[in-house]
Amino acid sequence: MKLIVHVTEIRKAKGLTQADLAKLANVSRKTINTIENNVFVPSTILALTLAKVLDVSVHELFELPDTDSH
């Protein structure tokens, strides 16, 4: 199941570069890049940290795709 990631939009809306966000979240710029490109699913701790530094909820950053249920 692919995660829907809104980190890029929210980061840009806050006027931050990947490097700025990486520094605030204490991770590498590559980690931010791979999260934004849906290559890497962050840990709960990192997801909460990103939400905290971007001042949004985790659900605004990440969401599960709708699945058809019978």
Place this chain on the structure above:
Amino acid sequence: MVTSELLSAFRRVMFAITGLTCLAYAVLALLQMRPDPFPFWIPGILGLISAALIFALASAAGRKNAQQAFDEGYIMDKRRAEAHAFWIALMLYPIFGLLMTTVAVALPTAFGAMGTLTGAAYLLLFTYYDAIGRR
């Protein structure tokens, strides 16, 4: 000033140099059919020097930059490289078993080549996985 990006780049370069040296040792050992195509201690000593230099640069970078360079993205790449290198290392046994019976590769040569290929697999896979996520 040593940044986390510089530290990551330096680590990638040192892993690549050590991995390529291991690969060169294995390829030359097989081409020359001898267990010591160049002094046997070079790949091992190079690995130790690389580890010491990365540690020294991480110390110079400071705790925050070192944490950024060795974050959970790094751990993901490391685990992925370890997992794939494990299977490559296992596959070397049947491959070299075949080489020893068909091409008459001597056991000491196979031993040297397999050992250095095992190291090269991890080091070069890590370098590749670390590099591709930076585009």
